[in-house]
Amino acid sequence: xxxxxxxxxxxxxxxxxxxxxxxxxxxxxxxxxxxxxxxxxxxxxxxxxxxxxxxxxxxxxxxxxxxxxxxxxxxxxxxxxxxxxxxxxxxxxxxxxxxxxxxxxxxxxxxxxxxxxxxxxxxxxxxxxxxxxxxxxxxxxxxxxxxxxxxxxxxxxxxxxxxxxxxxxxxxxxxxxxxxxxxxxxxxxxxxxxxxxxxxxxxxxxxxxxxxxxxxxxxxxxxxxxxxxxxxxxxxxxxxxxxxxxxxxxxxxxxxxxxxxxxxxxxxxxxxxxxxxxxxxxxxxxxxxxxxxxxxxxxxxxxxxxxxxxxxxxxxxxxxxxxxxxxxxxxxxxxxxxxxxxxxxxxxxxxxxxxxxxxxxxxxxxxxxxxxxxxxxxxxxxxxxxxxxxxxxxxxxxxxxxxxxxxxxxxxxxxxxxxxxxxxxxxxxxxxxxxxxxxxxxxxxxxxxxxxxxxxxxxxxxxxxxxxxxxxxxxxxxxxxxxxxxxxxxxxxxxxx
Numbered sequence: 058x059x060x061x062x063x064x065x066x067x068x069x070x071x072x073x074x075x076x077x078x079x080x081x082x083x084x085x086x087x088x089x090x091x092x093x094x095x096x097x098x099x100x101x102x103x104x105x106x107x108x109x110x111x112x113x114x115x116x117x118x119x120x121x122x123x124x125x126x127x128x129x130x131x132x133x134x135x136x137x138x139x140x141x142x143x144x145x146x147x148x149x150x151x152x153x154x155x156x157x158x159x160x161x162x163x164x165x166x167x168x169x170x171x172x173x174x175x176x177x178x179x180x181x182x183x184x185x186x187x188x189x190x191x192x193x194x195x196x197x198x199x200x201x202x203x204x205x206x207x208x209x210x211x212x213x214x215x216x217x218x219x220x221x222x223x224x225x226x227x228x229x230x231x232x233x234x235x236x237x238x239x240x241x242x243x244x245x246x247x248x249x250x251x252x253x254x255x256x257x258x259x260x261x262x263x264x265x266x267x268x269x270x271x272x273x274x275x276x277x278x279x280x281x282x283x284x285x286x287x288x289x290x291x292x293x294x295x296x297x298x299x300x301x302x303x304x305x306x307x308x309x310x311x312x313x314x315x316x317x318x319x320x321x322x323x324x325x326x327x328x329x330x331x332x333x334x335x336x337x338x339x340x341x342x343x344x345x346x347x348x349x350x351x352x353x354x355x356x357x358x359x360x361x362x363x364x365x366x367x368x369x370x371x372x373x374x375x376x377x378x379x380x381x382x383x384x385x386x387x388x389x390x391x392x393x394x395x396x397x398x399x400x401x402x403x404x405x406x407x408x409x410x411x412x413x414x415x416x417x418x419x420x421x422x423x424x425x426x427x428x429x430x431x432x433x434x435x436x437x438x439x440x441x442x443x444x445x446x447x448x449x450x451x452x453x454x455x456x457x458x459x460x461x462x463x464x465x466x467x468x469x470x471x472x473x474x475x476x477x478x479x480x481x482x483x484x485x486x487x488x489x490x491x492x493x494x495x496x497x498x499x500x501x502x503x504x505x506x507x508x509x510x511x512x513x514x515x516x517x518x519x520x521x522x523x524x525x526x527x528x529x530x531x532x533x534x535x536x537x538x539x540x541x542x543x544x545x546x547x548x549x550x551x552x553x554x
Contacts, residue, residue, distance in 0.1 A: 073098060073102070073338065074334060076098065077094060077095060077098055077334055077338075080094045080098070092333070092337050092396050092397060092425075092429060093426065093429060093430060095333065095334055095336075095337030095338050095341065096337050096338075096340060096341040096344070096426065097341065098338055098341060099337060099338035099339065099340060099341015099342045099343075099344070100341040100342075100344050100346060101341075102338065102341070102342060103341060103342040103343075103344065103345070109342060111339070111342040111343060112343065114343065114404045114407040114408050114418075115404075115408040117339055117340065117343055117401070117404050118401065118404040118405055118407075118408050120335075120336070120339060121336050121339070121340070121397070121400075121401035121404065122401065123332075124332040124333070124335060124336035124397075124401075125218065125300065125332075125336070125397070125398060125401060126285075126286065126289045126299060126300065126303045127282075127286075127328055127329060127331075127332035128329050128332050128333060128336075129215060129218065129300055129303050129304040129307070130282060130285035130286070130289075130303050130304070130306075130307040130325065130329075131307075131325040131326060131328060131329030131332075132211070132214070132215055132304065132307070132329075133215060133285070133303070133304045133305070133306070133307025133308040133310075133311055134281065134285075134307045134308075134310065134311035134321065134322060134325045135311065135322060135325065135326070136211055136212075136215070136308055136311065137311075137312065138308065138312040140204055140207065140208045140211070141208040141209075141211055141212040142208075143205070143208065144205060144208040144209040144212055145212055146379070147209050147375070147376055147379045147381070148208075148209050148210075148211075148212030148213040148216055149212075149216060150375040150376065150378070150379075151209070151213040151216075151217065151371070151372065151375045151376070151389075152187075152212075152213050152216035152217035152219075152220060153216075153217075153220055153244075153248075154371075154374065154375045155213075155217070155371040155372065155374075155375040156186045156187060156217050156220045156221055156224070156371070157220075158367070158370055158371035158374055158375070159182070159185075159186040159363070159367045159368060159370075159371040160179065160182040160183050160186045160224060161182065162182075162362065162366055162367035162370055162371070163178075163181065163182035163185060163186065163359065163362055163363050163367045164178040164179045164181070164182035165178070166358070166359065166362030166363075166366065166367070167181050167182065167358075167359055167362070170358055170362070171355050171358055171359070175234070176228060176234055176411075177413060177417065179224075179228045179234065180225060180228045180229055180406055180411075180417060181359060181417055181420065181421070182367075183221055183224035183225045183228055183402070184221070184225055184399050184402045184403050184417070184421055185359070185360075185363055185395060185399045185421060185424060185425075186217070186220075186221050186224070187214075187217040187218050187220070187221035187398055187399070187402075188210070188213060188214045188217060188392075188393050188394055188395065188398075189214065189394055189395050189396030189397060189398045189399070202388075202440060202445060202446065203445060205385070206385060206388060206389065206392075206445065209389065210389065210392055215304040215308070216301065216304070218300045218301075218304075218398055219247065219248060219251060219298035219300045219301040220244060220248065221398070221402060222298070222300060222402065223243060223244055223247050223248075223298065224240075224244075225402045225405050225406075226405060227239075227240055227243060229405050229406040229409050229411060230409075246296075246297065247296070247297050247298040247301075248298055248301060250292065250295060250297035250298070251292045251297040251298030251299065251300070251301040251302040251305075252298075252301055252302070252305055254288055254291055254292045254295070254297060254302045254306075255288045255292070255301060255302035255303065255304065255305030255306040255309075256305055256306070256309060258284055258285075258287060258288035258291070258302070258306040259284070259288070259305060259306040259307070259308065259309025259310050259313075260309055260313075262280075262281070262284035262306070262309075262310060263309060263310055263313035263315060266280060266281070266310075266313075266315050266316075267313070267315065267316075274316075274317045274320055275320070277315065277316060277317045277320065277321055278317075278320055278321040278323075278324035278325065279324075281307075281310050281315070281321050281325075282324070282325065282328065284306060284310060285303050285306050285307045285310070286303065287306075288302040288303050288305075288306035289302055289303035289306075314529075314532075319470070333397070336397050336401070337397055340397060340400045340401070340422070343404075343418075344419075344422055348415075348419055349419050349422065349423055351416075351419070352416065352419035352420040352422075352423050353423055355420050356419075356420045356421075356422075356423035356424040356427065357423075357424075357427065359420060359424055360424040360427060360428045363424075363428075364391075364393070364428055364431075364432070368390050368393040369386075369387075369390040372386050372389045372390045372393075373386055373390075376389070384443045384444065384445060385445065387439075387443060388439060388440060388443055388445050391432060391435075391436065391439050392432075392436055393432075394429065394432055394433060394436075395424070395425050395428060395429060396425065396429065397425075399421050399424070399425055400418075400421055400422055400425055402421075403417055403418040403421040403422070404418065406418075466522055466523065466524050467522075467523055467524065467525065467528055468496070468520060468521070468522055469520070469521040469522075469523060469528070469531065469532065469535075470518055470519070470520055470521075471518065471519040471520075471521060471535055472516075472517075472518055473513055473514065473515055473516060473517045473518075473519065473539075474515065474539070475515045475516075476515070477515065477539045478538050478539050478540055478541055478542035478543075478545065479513050479519075479535070479538050479539050479542075480513055480514060480515045481512055481513065481514075481542075482512065482513050482538065482542070482543055483509065483510055483511065483512050483513075484507045484508065484509050484510070484511050484513070485509040485510065486543050487534070487535075487538065488534070489521065489523075489531055489534055489535075490523070490527040490530045490531055490534070491527075492523060492524055492526060492527035493521055493522065493523040493524075493527050493528075493531045494521070494522050494523075495507060495519065495520070495521060496520040496521065496522045497520045498511075498513070498517050498518065498519055498520065499517065499518035499520065500514065500516070500517050500518075501516075504520075519535075521535075532552070533551060533552035533553055534552060535552070536552035537550045537551055537552030538552075540552070
């Protein structure tokens, strides 16, 4: 590549990113998912628009897998353990048993209604079985669902990519479909080994970062993301699930009270958006608009079976051991959002050059676009109709830690969310540990030192100076107040996970 070619490539890339950002802002107001914007831009840049040629499905599979790992790491870092800890069991059932049921029902529909052979039917069922982490993380967090439901959906979306990938790879084998025993054994090894690697990297990396004072705060986000990708790569080298390893490593790191957590989260959010943008535009480039129309009817049939039959059946069967109400199961059934994951997984049989694989990819592409357009914007309405939307749900406080080496102290910045128990409290009512002090309050871009009788407001940033000995107790006290207000102690709220 020459320098002029480099300049042109960079210019096209930057303009594409800026146009995408502007389009996201416009479509967000309409409630449209971001993936549709990115896919549309990719198709405009492709053969049907600007004319950029791209038909390398094997490269798309590799780059898409890398981008999905980044998105899962961002999802793990941004997921609070307290929000999903009680829902790990039902989410795990949805991610394993639920995926199996969904694959089976969808494959039966594709075989009986469309006449696909069993290998094609199973591949299509496995490709569309998992919910998409990017879609779930971006869509659900603005709805205000009860923590039980949002935690279940977030954990499920982080866990179920791994079983889906394993099944697609197994069904796409040139030598044929493996036996049930071989399939179960492969699933057990990949999920268990991937989980162990992810947890080991997460806990080990957190211990190292807590005891290793880096000279520049910007190195912490790089170190955290490198650990997540190391877990992904190490698991892949051992033929284990890199996706589950990356997600669990990031989940542990994101909940380990590392220094500069807010900076790490901001970096993760930005990198996650870059991964989404690049992956969706690349998948849009793969699509040939002229070849998609023939897949419209099969896509609607498979999508209808998946959305109206397979997903509800998998949810109701998987959650039988748990006490979810009928309304909650109905919402969980409708909230099985699909996104880039199925489109990326559909490149696997194409890369294996299986007969008919291009038709399957077109089918999955249309299915994702149509049903994302249907389910994403209607999810808030469905939640409200079921009486499960909590617009006033109290958010957890976001606390950032920055070291003060000279005085062996730390600064905590506490953002007061809307409807938080902290809002309306007077400063003296906080009753923080003795070794912690209120240094100031940032309100409407102005900072001041509050008097003891001053009240906190929603949107305030409370600046607290503490030390390592009192930090945990201080964070627990602030978290308890955010959850239960001034009566937190009397109500038994301690702020612990």
